[in-house]
Amino acid sequence: MPEGPEVETVRRGLLPVVGTKILEVKVADHKKYRPQRAEIEALEGTTITDITRRGKFMVFYFEGNSRKAALNHLGMTGVWYHYSDQVWNEFDVPFEEYPHWKVYFGLDDNTHLLFVNTRTFGRFEMFTPEEIEEHKSIRTLGPDILDDEFDTDEFVKRMLGRGKSRIKEVGKCLLDYTIVAGCGNIYKSESLFLAKINPFTPANQLSENQLRELAKRLTEVGKKALRFQGSSLRDYRMVDGYSGLMQNEFNAYDRAGDPCSVCTTPILKATQGDRSSFWCPSCQDNFVIS
Numbered sequence: 001m002p003e004g005p006e007v008e009t010v011r012r013g014l015l016p017v018v019g020t021k022i023l024e025v026k027v028a029d030h031k032k033y034r035p036q037r038a039e040i041e042a043l044e045g046t047t048i049t050d051i052t053r054r055g056k057f058m059v060f061y062f063e064g065n066s067r068k069a070a071l072n073h074l075g076m077t078g079v080w081y082h083y084s085d086q087v088w089n090e091f092d093v094p095f096e097e098y099p100h101w102k103v104y105f106g107l108d109d110n111t112h113l114l115f116v117n118t119r120t121f122g123r124f125e126m127f128t129p130e131e132i133e134e135h136k137s138i139r140t141l142g143p144d145i146l147d148d149e150f151d152t153d154e155f156v157k158r159m160l161g162r163g164k165s166r167i168k169e170v171g172k173c174l175l176d177y178t179i180v181a182g183c184g185n186i187y188k189s190e191s192l193f194l195a196k197i198n199p200f201t202p203a204n205q206l207s208e209n210q211l212r213e214l215a216k217r218l219t220e221v222g223k224k225a226l227r228f229q230g231s232s233l234r235d236y237r238m239v240d241g242y243s244g245l246m247q248n249e250f251n252a253y254d255r256a257g258d259p260c261s262v263c264t265t266p267i268l269k270a271t272q273g274d275r276s277s278f279w280c281p282s283c284q285d286n287f288v289i290s
Contacts, residue, residue, distance in 0.1 A: 002074045002236050004056060004146050004182020005225035006244065010080055011053045013239035017082065017107060021047045022062075024106035026096070032120055033102060039126040040103060043068065048107075055141045055181035059132055069129045071137075075121030077235040085110040118235065137177070144181040145222030152215040155180060159203050159211055170206060170214075171199030171272045183218060186231055186253050189278045191217040193252040198284045199277040200270075224249065252278040 025044045027037045046064035060070040105113040143151040158179040174188040192199050194217040230244030256269035265282040
């Protein structure tokens, strides 16, 4: 699933369409999109005024007779493509005949936006801008790993939590967007590796120093992933169709059985919740950092 750095890379790739007018809209006849099909089609004639990111969501803003907004999640396989008119006209068949497309915008600068979503876990939902801010998935977000000034104090507070959340394993905590936004499974393993924290350690067994070190590593890994334009393991692509390169920089994720880059001990893999965690049993064996 695309994480914060991948979504931010896509957002930046889409910024050239900000300021363009939508001349044509088409929405696939898919059960997930039928309920809002008319609302999306009503974007014809509006102008794209901004595209922002909140965690793993992108928010599209439109101006026409009224202000509108769309909450977009790429899901596991969602991809936006931005085509020039020349490339668009070289397609062998109309795009409607290609599988898995969901939303199309024809723009007044003679370019074309196409949202493709193979497994349909992604979404493109219409709201008012005010409704976006009150949406539970937005208003409950924790500090974002790509924030210019990551709120470490708030991160520590949310990691420690209350009640049962205090004994949740740290690897699970980092997948909770209400604790930290934009991280996801890939950068969870990478950050914990650099912080020398075992992913199965209960959060309440971590010292404040460990949590602050983890916060530092989360932002370090997130910003590095952004520089490398994300990780392409399966479906993720930038808007021009190219892959990201962060997968070539992994220390732990997807490296089960490979020697640790620090101590050469083989990297381990185990299921944690419904996801996989990767770690070095030597470098990440201590629960307390003095």
